[in-house]
Amino acid sequence: MVAIYFSGTGNSEYISRRFSDLMGAECHSIEEDVDFERLLSGAETLAVCYPIYGSLVPRIMREFVEKYKNIIGEKKLIIFCTQMMFSGDGARAFARLIPGCEKNVVYAEHFCMPNNICNFFLFPVRDKERIRKKRAADKKLEKTCQNIRRGISKKRGWHFFSTALGKTQNVAFPGIEEKGRGAFAADQDCTGCGLCVKRCPMQNLELADGRVRQKDNCILCYRCVNLCPRRAATVLIHKKPKRQYKGIC
Numbered sequence: 001m002v003a004i005y006f007s008g009t010g011n012s013e014y015i016s017r018r019f020s021d022l023m024g025a026e027c028h029s030i031e032e033d034v035d036f037e038r039l040l041s042g043a044e045t046l047a048v049c050y051p052i053y054g055s056l057v058p059r060i061m062r063e064f065v066e067k068y069k070n071i072i073g074e075k076k077l078i079i080f081c082t083q084m085m086f087s088g089d090g091a092r093a094f095a096r097l098i099p100g101c102e103k104n105v106v107y108a109e110h111f112c113m114p115n116n117i118c119n120f121f122l123f124p125v126r127d128k129e130r131i132r133k134k135r136a137a138d139k140k141l142e143k144t145c146q147n148i149r150r151g152i153s154k155k156r157g158w159h160f161f162s163t164a165l166g167k168t169q170n171v172a173f174p175g176i177e178e179k180g181r182g183a184f185a186a187d188q189d190c191t192g193c194g195l196c197v198k199r200c201p202m203q204n205l206e207l208a209d210g211r212v213r214q215k216d217n218c219i220l221c222y223r224c225v226n227l228c229p230r231r232a233a234t235v236l237i238h239k240k241p242k243r244q245y246k247g248i249c
């Protein structure tokens, strides 16, 4: 089994790596420089994990799937989506990317993880939330692995009610996603250290005359917002974070 993931701020990486440890799978981020054609071709089962954005699969993962859809479409699929609260049909959103592949899905699950939108007043970053959600995610992962080993199938997000719930978000999100391409901003505290440039998964940022410039390719993953040493980076919501999200561990 091979596990692949995209993770903006560590939650999906945690689920994917922990699952791989428990199941003895090879695990890679889609940002790695790997021969994915060879890797994916050699796997019987593929486990994918990604964060949900407005009940949609992040654009970076959609582009990856588009590139390898002929291979992915033939594999048995295990789909994990991480979310802060709810996505409705977040896991099914992946299966919809490849017509006809729903029949190959052997397991689909949602994991509630800590909030990474650290500069939105409604969802402050809290240790209590992180600890509680990590404990619950660990428990769910163990149960998930147990089910998969026993051949028990579960498809979270496949119920028509889940689709309806997903629609409450994914109808509006494509517009936000498109507008968000140019959403990066750095405030006066930016020192031009270049950390955000180095770590952006879309290579959307560059340094010019000591300032960070964007190339309108932001996917709103919130990595730069959460890692900037001066809390100077923001996307979409241009409010300085009081506290950044530093990952589930």
Ligand SMILES: Cc1cc2nc3c(=O)[nH]c(=O)nc-3n(C[C@H](O)[C@H](O)[C@H](O)COP(=O)(O)O)c2cc1C
Pocket: 006, 007, 008, 009, 010, 011, 012, 013, 050, 051, 052, 053, 054, 055, 082, 083, 084, 085, 086, 087, 113, 114, 115, 116, 117, 169, 220, 221, 222
């Ligand atoms: C742009 C954006 C949109 C999001 N939309 C949702 C959502 O619709 N529902 C939800 O429960 N969480 C949502 N979240 C929260 C993330 O899905 C969640 O924190 C996820 O575990 C982050 O994973 P990562 O650390 O692997 O990037 C959103 C986060 C971002 C940055």
